[in-house]
Amino acid sequence: MNTITQPYSDQRQSGLPLSLIDSGESAVKHGADQLSANSFFNAFIRETATGQYVSCMQSRQLLLVVPLTESHRKLYLPLASRGGNSRHQFKLPLFIVEEGGDWQEIALLDAMAELLAESSYFPDASAGQRAAFLNRCRQSIDNMREVMAHRQDDLDKLFSESINFQQAEQGLLCGHSIHPVPKSREPLSTQEAIHYAPEFAGKFSIIWLAVANECWVGESSEGGSERSSNAQAVVAGDFYELWRNDKSTHPATELLDNYSVFPAHPWQWQQLQRHSIINDMLGRGDIYVLGHSSNDWRATSSLRAIYSPDSDYMLKFSLSLRLTNSLRVLLPKEMRRGLEVRRIRNTTVGQEFSRRYPYFQILAEPAYAMLKPKGATEGIPETLVLLRENPFIGSSADNVCLLATLTQDHPYAEECRAARLVRQFAISQNLPIEKAVKTWFQRYLERVVEPLMIAQADYGLLYGAHQQNLIIRFDRLLPSGAYFRDCQGTAYSNLGITLLKPELPELGRASENTLDERMANLLFVYYLFINSSFGLVSALASYGLCSEKKLFQQMRDFLIALRNGPRQDRSCFDYLLESDQLWSKGNFLCSVVGMNESTTEDPLAIYHPMANPLKI
Template sequence: MTTPASPCSSAETDPAASCFFNALLRETDAWRLATTRHGEHIQLPVDAGELHLSLLHRSASNECRFAWPILWHHQGQTRPIDFDQALPRILATPALVGELDAESRATFQARVLESRANTRASLAERDDIAHLQRGPLTFAEAEQGLLVGHAFHPAPKSRAPFSEAEARDFCPEHRARFGLAWWAVAPELAAGDSSRASGAAELARELLPAALAARLPSDFVALPMHPWQAQRLRRRPWVAEQERQGRLQWLGLGEPQWLPTSSHRSLYAPGAPWMVKGSLSARLTNSLRLLSVKEVQRGLNLDAWMRDLEVERRFPGFAVMQEPAWLGWRGDDGEVDPESLVLLRENRLAKAPDSEAVVLATLTQQPLTPGGQTLLAARLRAIAEAWDESPAGVTRRWFAAFCEHVLTPLLGLAVEDGIVLLAHQQNIVVRLDDGWPVGMLYRDCQGSGVSDRFLAQRPALTTPPENHWSPATVRRYFHYYLLINSTFAVTSALAADGLIDEGLLLDDLRAHLAALRERLEGDPDCLDHALNAPRLDAKGNFFCYLSGVNEATLSEPARLYLPLDNPLAATDVASLTRDTGVPA
């Protein structure tokens, strides 16, 4: 819902603070929602006072647009304060964040403030902000235009242990370009596998510059790697010893034609047949970004399983960027070194690098300038003006096309084939034609699993794969990523930018899912859950990050999730945003 003007203003923007507060408010109930003649505001009791956050908009999934500054109420006095002043008060309030020791509090505070400083620095230095908010964007522009990060995370742009100089050399928000690092790996150390007729080493050679290929010893494997990771590994004593013995040989860097995508560790070069995703020994959001053999094997399995599914015929415009090969080296114990792992991902844009293929997170990221709007809203307003139609009508039709080209194939694979793709905003690349959805590319095969439906269709598969998920697991993760993280971000952005009432889009979404329930044949459990469950599970990024755990290695990541009211199950969408005096 949109609130009237307040004493605070939309003439200021602080996207990092928005991400922090959205994450906090989702995961704690120690706050109140109040309505005055100026509109809605959040009352957040803190140590020795109260913080007030004025709202410009609050969505059905509780994503908020805030009007700054923060107001500090203390001993009958009210004054504006900066986020840097509010943060210590929040962290000193056990009712909000629990009991924290001094070290945990200091570490978390430093990371949050670092993320905010990084966001502000990238916004200040970019000379293409107007273009990023207006579009159209190429794939590369969209990947390096995600300047805000996860809308429900306390520190989405924290990037330890990158130094400032390294961040400028290697991070997407700084529009980095660099050459791939290349190793020559002796046969006794080389590891890899492929699901294609050609082996992993042969496929990787397609990327090796001729000048470096001339230096590759016979029978050695050429291993590409992110240059930051290569620098880090060369400082390890074991690697230095292998170089001394000649079992690892440093070939050098290729031409600076590779750019980091929004995930930092996936690299893209326009025109290259493969993208390269590698381990990165850095903590980004909740995880240390290291690949594992289990994860890269998922890519090979998915590539093999999907060959006979006729996906392009069933779901025109949809494709998976398959990951059919991986490489690395083995340590003295014979085990694959996870820090050396890389995989090859299909570059589905190799022949059309300038087409409008935009990662969803960039389309929906919060406005980058005071009084601005999302890229998605800007594209739709331009379309409405060009077509001489109402913004609301164009928005509703655009969302219908989004549902057909994004939700239909992902739900179709889950229902009919038992293949579950965890499509969060950074895994969904929307193919646009003059801003209109015409297809989708899914990436990141590590985020794939299979359900009981998959096993039932493959009786010859005697041993279930390691990523066989129970119905409860599918309900938790699939719906969080596809609905809460991705689809509700779209409905929230469109409503917050004043294009349409969110309730209309949620009605249309429910109708689309109900139609799929009739249209698709197979296991409808995921559709039934989306339509009827009173609550869905949402990931708790705030307390995960505060605790310092590595999400990627948790034995039971389900403990990070918390219940969220399901907007699709509400009989009256307006009831989700009414003023009850408690969190909606």
């Protein structure tokens, strides 16, 4: 490693430069930009594998130096901690240096612009795509600052105190930890975000519509296909119960004959009314508005899925906006995946899995519906809504937290929530901190990783368990169980189709989610390991609780023991444990070229190789 000389200011343990300690507004901006920098540069470095590590002699500061070849300059990125095979913690301010010239501080957005001006980075991106992407970077930075200003007083609770399901969902301030634009949400305005986005901790009413029965279609896991009248009757009954239990502002309203109630997200309903097809349906009386709900609903971490502590179901809507890599309009094939999850649960395979892992639950999505103009053969995807099981009612909403909130960076370089839980556990049990980390992490492996790996290896069931899809339950500070949600990210290997075909002969056809061995293993490992479990390792190691190397060795030993059991399919274990490289999603590439990930024909087109930290 090279050494350099650098004019670098001291920092206190808070992670704030001395000049910001007494400036509240500046501190908020600095903390927000710290989160944006961590997400952006980790995505950039992972996908380009560029940069050289150097050490500053005066401050003993470790820096990552990124060459700007076309402008004959270098970008210096100070590091608070270096992730060996996972994720770094960067530290503002950033610096740019001319060849043989002086150091100059550079603003975060300007540093992003310098990187995007280098055509050697992501050469397939056009000038127009780079300009559009830089604008999204600007929006994401601004949005992050708005979030931090709004939630500043909640930081102690979110990172240190007991929180319930709702608070954990709305406590994910940053979003994706390895993504260049984690807070990009076009075309949602700031005021709309304050009202509807989870990170602002808002609440709102949904809109209830009455829709002529011939103007909507639906499907239920219990009622057959969307073309059957029985399916529509089952879904209509589910919606009706929700409407009555939702304490509608019009509880005495009686539905006209041949009409059904239909829920709408208030933001999406505003967008839909701009389309002539919806206005025509309103004008003909095919739709009329019953009113707003009286119950409060709140966005979960995904924004388009909403939660009420009084409802047996969460609701997930199509929203005509772009978040991170995708336009968030649901597709019928994705809706059918949620129905299949419920049906699988009732099979011999599903019942056996539940007996083996009673503490791990897959949240099914047992019904969906969408509007359909009179006489049309297809529904309108922008109006899709699905029901998702809600086990987080009453006291069951306590002592749970999604993994992304556990691992997210603290804006002022303090410990993340997972690290603080481990420290509390160490104190409560009078354990050395490294012993406490290994005990806590072992419980995570047993209660979260093992059920998902066995679902894949013994039953051919693939659950895309990224950090926002995993909700962990705790008992006395230790992981005791988990929930997987979001059936869009479910699939089946050939093993799964073979085992389930006798009871579900049509499995995977309408849902289009049967994967060959290579595709299945690459995608499954990315979500459960690269995104989720490696992210947890990085979060724990970044604060000095235990080294990454020891935690990766512990994970490897655990997986080897699982592989050595009577597995039906060891191919995923072999790929994960023996490959020199794993394939990781390229969030930066996807964003800079403006790809809509949810509709790309080849999901692996944006994946890239990375060193495998489990190949020890």
